[in-house]
Structures are given as C-alpha cells and as structure tokens.
Amino acid sequence: MVSVDSIIGRNSLHRKVQRSLRIQKLRALGLIAPLFIFILISFVIPIGDMLFRSIENQLVSEVLPRTTEYLKSEQINEDWEPPNELFWHLYVDLAIAAEVKLHTRVGSRLNYEKTGISSLFRKSGRSIKRFGADDYRKALTDQIPELTSIDYWELLAEGTKYGYTRDTYNAWKKRLIENDDFSEKTKPSDFLFVVLANDIKSSGTTPSPDTILEEKLLPVISELPEIRFKELFLETDEDWAEPDVWDTIQLYSPSFTNGYYLNSADFKKGSDGPELRPENERLYVLIFSRTLFMSVTITMVCLLLGYPVAYFLANLPLKYANLFLILVLLPFWTSLLVRTSAWKVLLQNEGVINDVLVAIGLISNLERLELINNQTGTIIAMSHILLPFMILPLFSVMKTIHPSYVRAAKSLGATPWTAFRRVYFPQSIPGIGAGSILVFILSIGYYITPELVGGTTGTFISNRIAYHISSSLNWGLGAALGSILLAVVLALYWVYDRVVGIDNVKLG
Amino acid sequence: MKLTKLSTLVLGCIIIANSSQAIDLTVVSWGGAYSKSQINAYHNPFMELNPDVNIIHDESSYEAVAKLRAMREAGNLTWDLVDAVPSDAIRLCDEGLAMEVDVDEILEPAPDGTPASEDFGASLVSECFIPQIVYSTTLGFRTDVESWNGNEPDDVCDVFDLESFPGKRSLEKRPINNLEWALLCDGVAKEDIYDVLETEEGQNRALAKLDTIKDEVIWWSAGADTPQWLADGEVVFGSTYNGRFFALIEEAKQPVKILWDAQVFEYDGWIIPTGLPEDRLAAVLDLVRFATDTQRLADQAKYISYGPARTSSNALVGEHATLGIDMAPHMPGHPDNAYNVFYFNYDWWADYRDDLDAKFQAWLAN
Amino acid sequence: MANFQPYDTKSDKAWYYIFRVICGLIFFFLMFPILVIMPLSFNAGNYFTFTPEMLRLEIEGFSLKHYRDFFTNPDWQVAMYNSFRIAPVATLLSVGFGTLAAIGLSQSHVPFRRTIMAILISPMIVPLILSAAGMYFFYSRIGLQGTYIGVVLAHAALGIPFVIITVTATLTGFDKSLTRASASLGAGPIRTFFKIQMPLILPGVISGGLFAFITSFDEVVVVLFVGSASLKTLPWEMFNGLREQISPTILAIATILITLSVLLLSTIEILRRRSERLRGISPS
Known part of the structure; x- marks a missing residue:
C-alpha cells in the first residue's frame, strides 16, 4: 500500500529534481547563448548568404x-x-x-x-x-502639354485603360525610386511616349470617345512614322x-539556376540539358582533383615527418620534451606570411637550397632544381606550415601510451620492430587519425601560401574562388565552387567529430 | 576622472567643430612608387593650397570594381576618387558606378587654350575616364647572361626564341598582352590581331605559340614580381610596366635593359564614383581639375617614368626629382622608344575577357 | 645520455642513433626557414637575396636600414597601430564570449552539446577564403564592411574556437567537488565562480586569449576583404609588400615578430606549469 502522502512527496521530489535539472540546463544554455548568437550573426549567416549566390539568378x-x-x-x-x-x-x-x-x-x-x-x-x-522616341514625345506633348509633367502620368497610371503604359510607367518609376532619382520634377522619359502611343493606337480600334486623350492624340499618332x-x-x-x-x-531567365554548379563541374547549360565543355575550357575538375591530390600528399608528408618527432617527444622526460616542443611551436606561432616568404627565399632557382646543392656539387649550376612556382613548392611550404598540427595531436596521444606495453612485448620475445608494429603503433592510431584529418581539413582550404609559391600548377581551388570574387567578379561561380569545397570540408569535419571528438583538439 | 571626461568632451567638440569645415577625401590608387608620385605631384600641393581638405590614401585599385559594387550594395560610399585602368573604368561606367563627365567642362584647357578633350585626345576611352598617364607593358632582359654569347634581344619575338636566348622568362598571368604578342610573333599583322583572335582557330594558334615556351615561363601577377626575379636572376627575360623597369635599372642599378619593341600602350586615370554628396563632390572636382592640369601631369613624371596623358604636358617633362636624370628619354612615348607600339583594344577585351580568361587559365593549368 | 639495456643488440643501438639523427633533421626542417629570415633582415641590399658581401661576412653587406624603415615609415607605423588597435579588442570579445560559453558547455546537462560545439568551432575549420568572402558580402550589406567594428567582429569570430578549446580543456580537469564545497559553505554561484573556478581556469583563458590574439594579429585573408585602407594591419601591409614593393623590411618585421613569439611562448609555458601545479597535476 502506498500512501497518498508518499506519492505526493515522491512526486514533489521528482519535480524538484526535474526543476533543478531544467534550471541547470537553462543556465548552461544561457551561458552559451551570447556566443552562439554572435557566431551565428558574424559567421554562419554570412557564409550561408554567400552560398546562396551560387543558385541565385534573379537579375535577368x-x-x-x-x-x-x-x-x-x-x-x-x-x-x-x-x-x-x-x-x-x-x-x-x-x-x-x-x-x-x-x-x-x-x-x-x-x-x-x-x-x-x-x-x-x-x-x-x-x-x-536614337530610335526616334523623341519625335513621339514632341508630337504628343505638342497636343497635350500636360504630358510633360509627372503628375499627369500618375493620373494616367491610375486609370485602367492603358494597361501596358501603366505597367511600364510603374516599372520605370520603381527603378528611379530605387536609385533615388525620382521626384515630382522628374521628366517622363521619351520611350514612355512610344509606349503610350502604342497603347492608344491598339485601343483605338474599340471606340471609347470618353477620353480626350484619344481624340487629340490618335490623329497625330497615325501620322508618326512607325518605329521598326x-x-x-x-x-x-x-x-x-x-x-x-x-x-x-x-x-538564364529562371530566378534560380544550376548553371554555376554545372560550370564548376566543367559542364554548361545547353538547350537539351547539361553538356560537357570543350576540352580547352575544362578547368575545375582538374583543379579540384589537384587540390585533393596535394592535400593528401601534404597530409602524408606531415605524417611521415610528424610521427617520428612526436614519438621522440613522447618518450623524452617531460622537462626536455617541453623544451623540444618549443621548437615545434615556434614555427607555428610565426606569421604565416613570414614563413611563406622564407620558403620563397629558400626554394627559388637562385635560392639558398639550390645554392647549397650546387656548392656541394650534388647538381651542376645549369640543372638547378625547380622547387617553386609549382606543386613541389606548395607541398614543401605547406607541409612545413601544417606539420605542428600533426605533431601536437600525435604527441598528446602517444604521451598516454605506457612504455610497459612495449617492454612486455619485448620480454615476450618480440623484436623491437614487431613490438612497435603490433603493440605501439595500433595504440597511436587515434593520434594519426586526429592529426591527419586536421591537417587535411586545413590544407584543402588553403589560400595564401599556394597563391605566393604555387605558380600555375600548385594552386588550390581556394585561389580560383578568390579570383572569381575579387577579379573576374563572377560571384555566382565563386560561390558555387565555395559550396562544393565547404561540403567536402564539413563532411570531413563530421568524420573528425565522430572519430576524435571536436573537444579533443589539442593546442599547445 | 572627471577632468579626463571633460577634456575628452572638449576635445570631441573641437574635432567636431573642425570637421564641419575640413573635408576628408579618400583617394584610391595602386600603391608603391606610383602612389608616391601622385602624392608628391598632386595631393601634397593641393592640400597646401586647400588646407581644409585632407586626403586619405587607399591602395585598393586592384579591387576597385568589386569594392565599389559592394559599397553600392551597402549604400555606403566611402571612396571619393579612384585611380583605374580603362578596362575597369569602362566596366564601372557600364554599371553606373562611375560618373560620366564632360572633360571640357571639368578640366582645365591647355595653357594655349586647346580644350581638354583635344589635349587628351585618344586617351579618353570612356565617358567616365579622366586620363592621367600613358604607360606601357613591355619586356626587359638581363644584360649579363653568359649563354647568350653577347647577343641582346632586339625584337619582341626573341622572347619566343629559346635557342638564341635560353633561360627563364616571366609573363603576366592573364591572356591580355600575351596572346597579342604570340600572334604577332606567329606572323599575324598588327592590325589583324584582334580579328584573328576572335576565332577559335586564332585563339588556339596564339596558345600554341605560347606552348613553345610554356615550360620556361614563370607567370607573374603582381607588378613587383618581374623586377624581383630579374634582380635575383630567377628569370632572364620578362614583362612588366615600364616604370618598374626604370626603378630597377636607374634606382636599383641592376644589369637590365628595356626592350621597347611592341610595347603595349595603356592609359591610367581617375574615375569619380557616382553618388557622392555635394560637398565631397565639389572638393573632388577641385582636386581633379588641379591634378590633371598641364603642369601637374608633367610634374608627376619627375617621380616615375610614366608619360603624361596630355599632349601639352610633354614639353614640360623635366628631370627626375632625386636622381637628376632627364626623364623624357625614359617615357614610353618618346620617339626613340615608341618606334613600334601596340595599342590595346579595350572594347574588344571587355567582350572577350571572360571567355579567353577561362581558356587561358585552363591552358595554364594543364 | 643513451640508456641502453644489456639485452639491446647492436642494431638496436644503431637504430637509436639513426632515429635521433632523423628527428634532428626534421627539427632542422621546422626551424630552417625561420633561421634564414633573421640574417636576411640585416641585408644591406634591397632584395630577398643573400648578397656576395653577406656570404663573405663583410660588414658592408649588413645594415639596420630595414629596421629603421619599419620604425620610421608611416605606412608601417599605421599598420602596426591598427594591428594593436584591432587585435586586443577582438581578443577581449573572443575571450569574454568564449569563456562564458565554455563554462556553459562544461555543465553536465547541455542539450545538443555536440552540435553547438561543432558550430562554435567551425570558424577554425571553414576555409578562410570562404569565411572572408561570406563576411565581405554580408558585412557590406549591413554596412560593416570597411569599418573598425566589422574587422573586430570578424577577428573575434575567428579567435573564438581557440578560446573554447583551451578553456574546455582546463575545465575537464576541473574538480567539481570544489564548487560544491564552496556552495555548501554558503557562497553564491557568482562568488564561487570568481573565487574558485576563475583562478583555476585562468591559465586556459589566458592561453586561449593568446591564441585569439595571434590569430587576429597574423590574419590576412579576412582583413583584406572586410577591412579598408584606413584599417590596414601589419599582415595586410606585408601582403601588399610582397605583391607591390618587395622589400626586406618584411623580414625585419618577421624577426621582430618571431622575437615576440618566443616571449609569448615562454609566457604560455610558464602559465601552463603554474596551472598544473595549482590543479595538483604533477608532471608524470
């Protein structure tokens, strides 16, 4: 038997807990809300707004x-x-x-x-x-001088008889108002008289003697030369x-178009559906695949270089590790433009690396290596720039791998290589995943470095986007390329969140 | 605490009181030595004569069209005068972003009374364009290349001759100029170039010619690139603006020479954005009238080797302000240099830019 | 140094040294570009090249003129002034909003925590050129393009992920019983926050703030789009310099910035150690 009191009591306890939970939730959301709104307004909406341009086509x-x-x-x-x-x-x-x-x-x-x-x-x-509209204006205003005033046209536009004139006048007026050019003193444009004459002429077939307009104007209009x-x-x-x-x-009449997206895939709109562009105009598939290829390569290079360093750091006593970590962090903290220009100095034909190679006799003066203004340049410079983003997550995972596992494996007879391969390496995979996805995401959207060292073959899709936004001014195409890039990045971001969890990003 | 508040208030009042008379004008240009020449020749003397005008320099001419469009969308015009190349001026004029002007009305006549429109002549390429200078995009080369055996290029087509003049070249990363030079060196007569380039076949022909040197070309996109590369020895032959070559040769004393053959003449000038409030417009018109008179245009040539757009200014071109060099022989229009000039067709490029640019970029990337 | 066990074979020992050499080379790769810049900034010439005089270590090859240029040229001075006018305010905004949100996110019952977190971190993930273009169009429309406020807002948005990440990281190590103890002793939530939580997460806040500061201070893409000439920052001027008038002044600034970085890094390291000591996490 359960007493009424105890039910009420339990319920009220339950309610209390519920309420306190709700308050806690609200408080948490209250703390997050300002930032969330801030990011929404200053960041998310602007990007959405831009991407909308990729389908928008109202202008025509x-x-x-x-x-x-x-x-x-x-x-x-x-x-x-x-x-x-x-x-x-x-x-x-x-x-x-x-x-x-x-x-x-x-x-x-x-x-x-x-x-x-x-x-x-x-x-x-x-x-x-120069099509002769001024003749129409002269002839018509000679008959009815009030036609020069905008008030008269306003009255005309209120009537229902001359539909085409009314619509045209209103459309014209709307444009002028948009442009802050409309006032009571505005003079009606010449072409409006042609429109009016046309309207009167075509309605003249149905007799309606109630307007003075027709009476006065019809004879003049019929004498005016027709504009061909x-x-x-x-x-x-x-x-x-x-x-x-x-x-x-x-x-391109519809308000929305898939034309920009077709263009991004090297297609174009034809009257019978999309058609592939001629070979000498295909560009974006190549650049997208190049962007992917270079990003993969950069990620691999970073992994190859980052893994040993992270391993080395993780196995040092913390005192020394922090010291060496500064060597990793210093480039990370150095201005991106500075590092990129440093690579320019190093990689050019007459640059430091080539000079050294020539000096030690590895290559002759005439066969200097082409290390810049191509993919090699971009890959070297960007691997350098993104390497810390690989080392740091790897390091933080490797720190947690206890050395006793490897020791145990060795004591059970494993060679060091086997011990590493079978015991250590599998445990470091989360770090590899975290670092690789992070480096890949960051590299795929890079702009500044490829712009400065990439030449013509080492540039990314971002460079084309920037070009369309600030030089060619084909904003729709830029937005379409951008949304494809963003889709790829967000998909990877989602994977990253699943695999690593965004809150596990480690910095410094 | 109170005192500081009070003083801020007073200071604020002073600033407000001042600003009711003083006008800030934002003048947009290209930066670098070119902007400096404008500041020295136009802005500083103008501000001395008109102490109530303060000129702020912006260096965004690269993005003039994009920025002005964005300002229109925002309804917030922050620029008062913009330095632009004719192709941009035409575009801005087309879109109603630049004001149409009557040059005879707003500009000074020549000292002898010749109206401005005649004095400026062919440089008036658009109703919105107020010309300042004539410059040229041309080629230059290093004079100490061993493998050239003492020969020097003397023909624009030498840039395509890898056998006699081996080495890296730098050309601008856009179709304009390059396609014209390629056709010229493929045997097309100067006057037929744009007709040929209009056809698919002609475009392929130009690109095929460029293909012959593609592996040896580094493509530049900023005016500073070619001079830097020539100085470093990264390239031995390259195109850039003639003023850049002047700085490289006469100021930085690098072993480089200009090849004036088939130099491409271009103009540069002002446009006034549409929609300026009256007081600012009045000040801008004053500035433009002052900055484009015969003497001021000649003065600019003291600081940079770009020729004045007015015929009447040419006679007044004197010596370089600091180097003491006679500037006339360094002008693109000097008879010794202008023996074979190529004129750029702005209207044609306004149509073909989008299409050829796409093809050119596709060609570059492949 | 090397602590070999008796059972280590010769190849183990060889590998030990080879591995160190490889790591040394990678560290060299990391530091090399930075090390090259410093001497070049003392170049007496006007291009980014080692002159023969410099290579012969002759005194005429070196000069301080690029440093002088930086400190006397009004363009650079304006740029520096703007950088110092924008970065701290953007940092304050990021830190203020970011810390609050991070505390909110670390509470135990937050609905849609994952999604919210993903959105808040997105400015770090979305390609900069897209952020820049988006802000450019949108800020133009609402009249913020080319204004000080516009640039500050944009930079604050870019800095926020760093604050969120570092502050949530310090909060995960945070012992909840401390706040409960404080509450049971009669302190209100605000008092608890300032007396207990704040001192403990402060190192995270500061380090997040430093990241946000450096992000704004080193940012060029967004400022090129959202800014205007009167707001040009150091990176803007450097980028223009690289396009317009290549001058080793950029390298002089780089050297100064690197020195600043070293100072900042040491600050962070010291703070981190302090924080670990405070939270009782002993280095293992």
Missing part, C-alpha cells in the same frame, strides 16, 4: 521581365528567327534598364555564358535613345539575329 528576369516572359513559350532552334514583337518587348525592357544602367549588368552577367553579350547590351542601351524595332536593333548589332543569343537569355 528582373531587368528583362517582358522579354523573358515572351521567350518562355518560344522554341528556339537554329532556324528560329526572333519575331518583331520580341524586339518591342526588348526595347521597353532595355529602355527602363538603361535609365539606371542595369542593362550592362545583365550584359556582363550573360557574357559569362556567351561571349559578346556584354557589348551587345552596352551598345544597344546606347542606341535605343527589329531593323533598328539589327542595325545596332547583327548579333540580335543570332538564335544563340536569345537561347542564352532564355536559358
């Missing part, structure tokens, strides 16, 4: 909404000819974009995909001002007749 459809909308239903092949109406939409889109110089940004965006589009857009943005957009565009640049150009615009 935002700047050329009418053109891309029209192209949606087109089947573009080699025999396809751009219809007249397409050029009309292109004219309106370009005219709005050119007001705030957005057309050239689309041009440079599409030039990554097809050479020549950059200047095509630049030229066209300039030439559409297609001819004018083709006069500006005959590339506008190329189905390829339109195909590219069509392919």
